[in-house]
Amino acid sequence: MTAHADAFDRWIRTAFVEMNTSLENEYFAREDRASVAGVGDCIKAALRDEGQVHVAKLLEEGNTDDGFDSAFGVLGNVGLYLGALRRHELTNPAREERSPFAQASALALHCGASLGMAPRFATAHLATHNRALGGVRKSFTSLTDETLFLDENTRGILSLQTAADALRRIVPLGVSSAAADVLFDTAKRALQNVIEFNRRLFAQLDVERFFFCVRPYYKPYRVGRQEYRGANAGDFSGINEIDLLLGLCRASDPYYAQLLVDKMLFMLPEEQARLRACMTYRSLLDEFLAAAGCSGADWFQRNAAAFLEVCSLFGQTAAQHHDLLVKRFIEAPAARLKPGQLDGLTASGPPLPVLLKSLETLRDLRTAAPRDDLATRHRDLQRIRGLAYTLRPPSI
Ligand code: HEM
Numbered sequence: 001m002t003a004h005a006d007a008f009d010r011w012i013r014t015a016f017v018e019m020n021t022s023l024e025n026e027y028f029a030r031e032d033r034a035s036v037a038g039v040g041d042c043i044k045a046a047l048r049d050e051g052q053v054h055v056a057k058l059l060e061e062g063n064t065d066d067g068f069d070s071a072f073g074v075l076g077n078v079g080l081y082l083g084a085l086r087r088h089e090l091t092n093p094a095r096e097e098r099s100p101f102a103q104a105s106a107l108a109l110h111c112g113a114s115l116g117m118a119p120r121f122a123t124a125h126l127a128t129h130n131r132a133l134g135g136v137r138k139s140f141t142s143l144t145d146e147t148l149f150l151d152e153n154t155r156g157i158l159s160l161q162t163a164a165d166a167l168r169r170i171v172p173l174g175v176s177s178a179a180a181d182v183l184f185d186t187a188k189r190a191l192q193n194v195i196e197f198n199r200r201l202f203a204q205l206d207v208e209r210f211f212f213c214v215r216p217y218y219k220p221y222r223v224g225r226q227e228y229r230g231a232n233a234g235d236f237s238g239i240n241e242i243d244l245l246l247g248l249c250r251a252s253d254p255y256y257a258q259l260l261v262d263k264m265l266f267m268l269p270e271e272q273a274r275l276r277a278c279m280t281y282r283s284l285l286d287e288f289l290a291a292a293g294c295s296g297a298d299w300f301q302r303n304a305a306a307f308l309e310v311c312s313l314f315g316q317t318a319a320q321h322h323d324l325l326v327k328r329f330i331e332a333p334a335a336r337l338k339p340g341q342l343d344g345l346t347a348s349g350p351p352l353p354v355l356l357k358s359l360e361t362l363r364d365l366r367t368a369a370p371r372d373d374l375a376t377r378h379r380d381l382q383r384i385r386g387l388a389y390t391l392r393p394p395s396i
Pocket residue numbers: 149152153154155156157160198201205210232233234235239321325326329330346347348349355359362
């Protein structure tokens with residue numbers, strides 16, 4: 001890291017966090033927690049100006065060819081800075097045609113384009129590639145609810161990546177391989193962990209703090225002329241690798257393919273490559289269907305049972321996300337807002353009902369729910385369940 005990049009990183013980890021935390025405490029103490037205009041103006045100005053000094057130096061320095069990690073780190077830091085400016089209403093894409101922060105935009109565009117990523121902070125910056133120094137990871141604030149959210153998210157993402165990695169290793173072995181058992185087992189245990197992390201998050205996260213002090217940092221903002229959607233915990237390829245490998249979602253489905261295209265640039269380049277590879281494999285479900293004639297074989301009984309269990313656990317994680325987390329932490333508090341306060345509520349930008357519908361579609365694909373209006377794999381899974389006749393039917 002260059003001296004300027006290092007100084008910016010130090011500022012993001014210290015003064016930036018302190019200023020955001022002070023502002024959050026001021027907003028949260030007000031009767032109307034959703035309105036931030038006119039509150040803490042001196043702190044907001046200091047945050048904007050101090051960050052700008054770092055940005056200007058980095059922009060002047062240009063691309064120092066200091067390697068991927070450095071550019072990725074600067075992209076994350078300038079992204080956190082712009083995300084905070086958006087959160088404090090120092091910029092708002094609805095009232096501007098271009099970002100008022102031209103230098104920060106230029107720096108983000110330069111880094112994003114050179115890395116092959118969207119020019120804003122991504123999930124990886126706050127989760128899988130959020131380097132802890134002395135036990136402290138990067139965050140917008142030092143509020144315990146933000147760190148709880150970040151840490152449980154990261155654990156969930158890491159476990160989904162473990163499950164995806166195990167399932168991917170079955171592809172070259174084939175579903176009849178005796179050795180597939182160890183991989184199904186790894187995937188099962190990883191998904192059980194995700195269920196546990198989701199439960200903990202549901203039980204421990206404070207609804208009001210999350211809704212009013214954490215979520216607003218994930219709103220869309222402009223970089224240059226263009227508006228970029230916010231990061232969300234879902235911008236990693238592992239979850240989609242699982243979708244495709246299990247066969248619950250298909251890259252040939254126009255709805256799902258669009259989702260993959262939209263999220264591609266929010267992922268690390270290495271994840272983009274893994275996801276593209278997964279689009280070319282035959283799914284495990286299709287492998288089992290193709291092997292239906294061998295359903296009497298021991299391998300089919302054993303491996304199909306393990307496969308169905310993995311599908312069931314994965315479906316449970318998807319149901320938890322929608323029916324517990326989204327409902328409790330987004331839908332319920334949003335219903336209590338006054339009209340006009342719903343603008344910019346979601347990370348991706350669409351109005352909340354539209355977003356909820358699309359998250360519901362994902363849940364139903366992942367749980368293989370019986371739906372006449374959606375091509376889920378319900379019948380195909382039923383077929384495998386019927387063939388794996390020695391099994392107790394799993395719950396999906
Ligand atoms: C308080 C907890 C959480 C809440 C309230 C929440 C809410 C949301 C919302 C509202 C979206 C849609 C974002 C948008 O487009 O605007 C989303 C997307 C997503 N979230 Fe979460 N989330 C939470 C935790 C998690 C965790 C722990 C994970 C996994 C580790 C996760 C995985 C995903 C994924 C993969 C997506 C992308 C859509 C999909 O493929 O399902 N979320 N989340």
